[in-house]
Amino acid sequence: MPRTKSQAIAEFGDFQTPPLLATRCCALLKEMGVDAATILEPTCGRGGFLLAAADQWPTAAVVKGIDINPAHVAKAADTVRSRSDNARFSLDCADFFELDLSAVLSDLAEPILVVGNPPWVTNAHVSALGGSNLPTKTNFQRHKGLDALTGKSNFDISEWMLSKLADALNGRDAMLAMLVKNVVARKLLHYCWKRDYSLTRANLFGIDAAAHFDVAVDASLVVMNFGPVIGPRVAHCYDQLSESRQPCRTIGVMAKSMVADLQAYRQTKQLDGGSAIKWRSGIKHDCSRVMELRQEGNQFRNGLGDLVDLEPDYLFPMLKSSEVSKVADRTSTRWMIVPQQRIGQSTAEIVHHAPQTWNYLQHHRDLLSNRASSIYTDKPEFSVFGVGEYSFAPWKVAIAGMYKSLRFGKVGPRHQKPVVFDDTTNFLACPSQEAAELVHSMLATSRVQTFFAAFVFWLHFLRNRR
């Protein structure tokens, strides 16, 4: 099918950096004392960053830009042609995923400044658009088992690009400075720290992505200095493009874990250790139209709009993640069909215990067997995930995974049945109301809140076009 222009823009994360922002980023790097004999912009587009960097480092002998889009490269070449210093520029149309980066970098004089703004798009989004702008090997984080099959192996293509750049810059005298989503910056830093790469220092400078790119996501200029020694595994985070104020927080690695706020961690690290109860996630079924129902009198309406009669055996009251912290809200009429009590359990006996439920599931077997995620392959039909004894605990202390706050809800049984959640909620399973009240009150203390703040990297989710 022919691609629309906006699909192509989305697939290639093609949002050119406003010249003022590129200039401001390069000026900050200059203020930080960055030097450059070579400048490389590996996804240079029409050259916004490339030209801003060239102006900031007039003595850099080589200014090299690469982009996959021939029209962008031609536009950048046009602009460069009119400059008196055009001899030091080289522009190539190439696919980053096909580049031999060590070869590209091998002849470049140091210090090397790699600067720019790679595409902000995930592999899942590219695939959903029917695109192919992806590396061939997608499980580069080496996720295993279920993690490899579920969303954990989804990644930003810039994360892949920047990890390859870090591989090639490790051990060189170089600076990597890129505009990225904060989640990408964090994963990139973790990638380098885990591998003992020769990072001498790292900083994040927040930008207003909504103002510059019309996108609701936390983003920064990540600045990583590669050099002769391995520096401390910390990165100071500033809320704007300036080092003039104190960092708003410092992220780093402690006992092999990424810590979102080192100060909060130091204040509460005594709490770090094992726990008798485990955080669990809600039930994953990937078919809310069939598996989630609304009660209407004695009947249930599914997400397809059909009224259905089902036995109570496999039905459980459920709360959406937006409802878990609303303790007073007893009005939810949602129910979920939970056909298994543990992962992989046979579903064949449903026909004997609850024939109407069996017929209902059979009636919708196409929708259920066409669920996209490969976690359902080779599993009993109508399987769900994230189900176990804990799903049926009478009391739970829960938190919505999608919201930017540490508000925990205490959830007890309804209609004499345990309440279940979907997989956007995390919870601690409790055997009794007293246990839930104790856990809930402990989680509300400022000490525990500080402890969690040390580990939680709050995310905004992409809500619009970019």
Ligand SMILES: C[S@@+](CC[C@H](N)C(=O)[O-])C[C@H]1O[C@@H](n2cnc3c(N)ncnc32)[C@H](O)[C@@H]1O
């Ligand atoms: C966010 S834009 C930024 C452009 C430029 N760096 C700037 O700052 O203005 C991302 C750029 O990456 C380019 N791009 C996307 N996929 C690429 C690939 N596989 N190889 C090289 N360039 C790519 C797009 O064409 C686009 O110009």
